[in-house]
Amino acid sequence: MHKFSLRARWVLPVAGPPIAGGVVSVQAGQIVGIDAPATSSLETIDLGDVVLMPGLVNAHTHLEFSDLPRPVGKPGMALPEWIRLVIGERNRSNRNPREAVAQGLVESLRSGVTTLGEIANLPLSVYADLPGPSRTIFQEVIGFSAARCDSVLSDLKSRLNSSNIRAAEHLVGISPHAPYTVHPNLLRQLVSLAQQRHIPLAMHLAESREELELLATGSGPFQELLDQRGMWDPGAISLGSTVLDYLRVLADAPRSLVIHGNYLSEAEIEFLGQRRDFMSVVYCPRTHAYFGHPPYPLEKLLKSGVRVALGTDSRASNPDLGLLGEMRFVAKRFPNLPPESILNMGTQWGAEALGLADQTGLLSVGQWADLVALACPAGVDPHEAILHGFEEPCRVFFRGEECEQVISGNNH
Ligand SMILES: [Zn+2]
Numbered sequence: 001m002h003k004f005s006l007r008a009r010w011v012l013p014v015a016g017p018p019i020a021g022g023v024v025s026v027q028a029g030q031i032v033g034i035d036a037p038a039t040s041s042l043e044t045i046d047l048g049d050v051v052l053m054p055g056l057v058n059a060h061t062h063l064e065f066s067d068l069p070r071p072v073g074k075p076g077m078a079l080p081e082w083i084r085l086v087i088g089e090r091n092r093s094n095r096n097p098r099e100a101v102a103q104g105l106v107e108s109l110r111s112g113v114t115t116l117g118e119i120a121n122l123p124l125s126v127y128a129d130l131p132g133p134s135r136t137i138f139q140e141v142i143g144f145s146a147a148r149c150d151s152v153l154s155d156l157k158s159r160l161n162s163s164n165i166r167a168a169e170h171l172v173g174i175s176p177h178a179p180y181t182v183h184p185n186l187l188r189q190l191v192s193l194a195q196q197r198h199i200p201l202a203m204h205l206a207e208s209r210e211e212l213e214l215l216a217t218g219s220g221p222f223q224e225l226l227d228q229r230g231m232w233d234p235g236a237i238s239l240g241s242t243v244l245d246y247l248r249v250l251a252d253a254p255r256s257l258v259i260h261g262n263y264l265s266e267a268e269i270e271f272l273g274q275r276r277d278f279m280s281v282v283y284c285p286r287t288h289a290y291f292g293h294p295p296y297p298l299e300k301l302l303k304s305g306v307r308v309a310l311g312t313d314s315r316a317s318n319p320d321l322g323l324l325g326e327m328r329f330v331a332k333r334f335p336n337l338p339p340e341s342i343l344n345m346g347t348q349w350g351a352e353a354l355g356l357a358d359q360t361g362l363l364s365v366g367q368w369a370d371l372v373a374l375a376c377p378a379g380v381d382p383h384e385a386i387l388h389g390f391e392e393p394c395r396v397f398f399r400g401e402e403c404e405q406v407i408s409g410n411n412h
Contacts, residue, residue, distance in 0.1 A: 281308050
């Protein structure tokens with residue numbers, strides 16, 4: 001079995017402090033050793049002046065929009081208006097979503113993302129054979145009226161049953177889209193299904209003011225949008241509902257990801273902090289900024305013990321799919337945050353959020369050799385190079401294989 005070692009100016013295991021001149025040894029796609037210099041007798045590739053760190057985890061995206069050259073709409077627009085435009089984009093006749101997904105997977109891997117949390121509106125089979133990062137594919141579910149619940153649920157079950165994903169290297173989950181598109185009863189049924197199948201859930205939640213308005217009053221721009229599309233059910237939401245009502249339901253799933261959480265209240269943050277083992281929040285920094293929401297409660301979340309992962313969201317609201325860009329954006333926006341926290345969010349905590357902590361997100365023996373190398377000249381602190389540099393990764397390894405080999409399909 002092919003065995004080799006990679007030497008770098010800095011090895012950043014995330015599991016521990018940076019190792020100067022560290023060596024990472026790889027066999028059969030896994031890390032078999034992390035050593036100080038000169039202890040490895042294997043074929044050693046010297047990567048030179050780089051920092052070698054775990055592959056990045058992008059915990060939230062929608063790759064079907066990866067062919068968009070720029071975000072849809074304009075910065076600062078209201079979410080319901082943006083959603084109207086995205087629906088239009090989805091219905092564009094010359095669209096090739098499979099090609100867009102393929103493009104997004106390649107862009108992700110080249111930018112250092114080796115693990116993805118993907119929301120799929122398309123059939124799961126689209127994802128099965130495409131090269132790229134390891135992915136947890138959350139099948140999107142939309143069904144707001146009570147009358148639609150049964151058919152939506154049975155459609156989801158047949159989609160999950162016909163999927164060939166489990167046989168491959170990826171995982172499947174369920175994504176109840178959002179409170180304004182999923183009936184509370186349907187949400188409960190989806191949580192039961194996740195329990196039966198031991199799979200994770202991901203839901204857009206506390207994303208916009210308009211969502212909170214709909215929950216509280218049953219009216220506002222989302223009510224109008226649903227009404228125009230013939231989806232409105234006046235009995236779906238009880239007046240005075242809150243995000244906490246949804247969190248309580250999600251807490252019964254084996255694992256859940258709260259996507260965005262831009263408008264979480266103190267009580268909701270506390271609730272999530274107490275359930276850190278199986279509930280996480282995914283912050284999408286540049287997408288949050290695109291919509292011009294009030295400052296993100298990141299420090300409050302972290303202080304309350306909430307596990308926060310990072311996501312790019314899609315190219316419909318973000319300029320690219322690079323998670324490093326998100327980490328650098330966070331470093332700039334939150335200058336008082338320790339660099340270790342930002343690194344954790346982009347690697348280990350993302351892997352934990354997806355239930356993959358024993359496989360990826362750290363450099364330690366037994367983990368997949370998912371690795372990113374980034375230029376780090378002599379005298380530069382490795383955290384500085386990662387979070388305040390401008391360089392893109394110069395080498396990316398997915399399960400021990402160089403990124404371009406993975407993309408060209410020569411990895412088997
Ligand atoms: Zn999203």
